[in-house]
Amino acid sequence: MVPVQWYLLLATAVFCIGLFGILTRKNALLFLMSVELMLNAANINLVAFSAYWGNITGQTFSLFTMALAAAEVAVGIGIILVLYRNFDDVDVTLAKGMRW
Amino acid sequence: MTTKPKLRVGSHLLPGLAAVALFVVIAVAVLRASFGDPQGFPSDGSITASIGYAMFNLDMGAVPGEGFLVAFIVIAIALDAALDGSILLAKREEEGSAVALLADGGRQVHERLTDGTESDSDADDDGGDH
Known part of the structure; x- marks a missing residue:
């Protein structure tokens, strides 16, 4: 059995890649992808500890997290469509006010 | 003459470095932590x-x-x-009524790309009897 530390290290790397993307990029689609990376890093932890403790709860919960991620992407892409329609760009730094 | 990309050093690198620093901090914490003995799934049962x-x-x-x-x-x-x-x-709101996105089959985009010159002839061709 692979030690659980390596799974945690992998999840940390995936999470920090997602954080890096959010902090350094301006494209809204890349933002969405980075958020997905961070969510899936949490999923890796859930599944790793599920196998570690021999309990099914973590794996079941990660399925629900995936469903939530799908819902989040649906709304996120809708927001990006509106952003593009109003600014002719998907740069997140353009939208600075709540109204325009 | 070829040019190679240069790394502009400045404060704009700070957010990226913060993410890398967070990785280092968590990695050190994870590798130094001790977990109990692994239990594992029972071999029988799906x-x-x-x-x-x-x-x-x-x-x-x-x-x-x-x-x-x-x-x-x-x-x-x-x-x-x-x-x-x-x-x-x-949904796209046009002239007070809600119109679904690209419900026109992409005609608007096509007209914008071709400046509306070809769209009329295309429409005639498609509409004719064959």
């Missing part, structure tokens, strides 16, 4: 079947776990709400 039972609060699985029936219902409602929300956001 894990997939146990997940299915756990989703509907059925106490029949071989692997222990909690019931997720309420979470199942809540996530179903959340997915429904997200679907409605995304449709609402993707």
Whole structure:
């Protein structure tokens, strides 16, 4: 059995890649992808500890997290469509006010 | 003459470095932490079947776990709400009436790309009897 530390290290790397993307990029689609990376890093932890403790709860919960991620992407892409329609760009730094 | 990309050093690198620093901090914490002895799944019994039972609060699985029936219902409602929300956001309002995105078959985009010169002749060709 692979030690659980390596799974945690992998999840940390995936999470920090997602954080890096959010902090350094301006494209809204890349933002969405980075958020997905961070969510899936949490999923890796859930599944790793599920196998570690021999309990099914973590794996079941990660399925629900995936469903939530799908819902989040649906709304996120809708927001990006509106952003593009109003600014002719998907740069997140353009939208600075709540109204325009 | 070829040019090579240069790294501009400055404060704009700070957010990226913060993410790398966070990785280092968590990695050190994880590698120094000690966890108990691994239990592992029981060799007999299906894990997939146990997940299915756990989703509907059925106490029949071989692997222990909690019931997720309420979470199942809540996530179903959340997915429904997200679907409605995304449709609402993707709708396009024109002249007071809501028009679905690209309901014109992409004609507007085509006209914008061709400056409206070809769209008329195309429409005539398509409309003729063959």
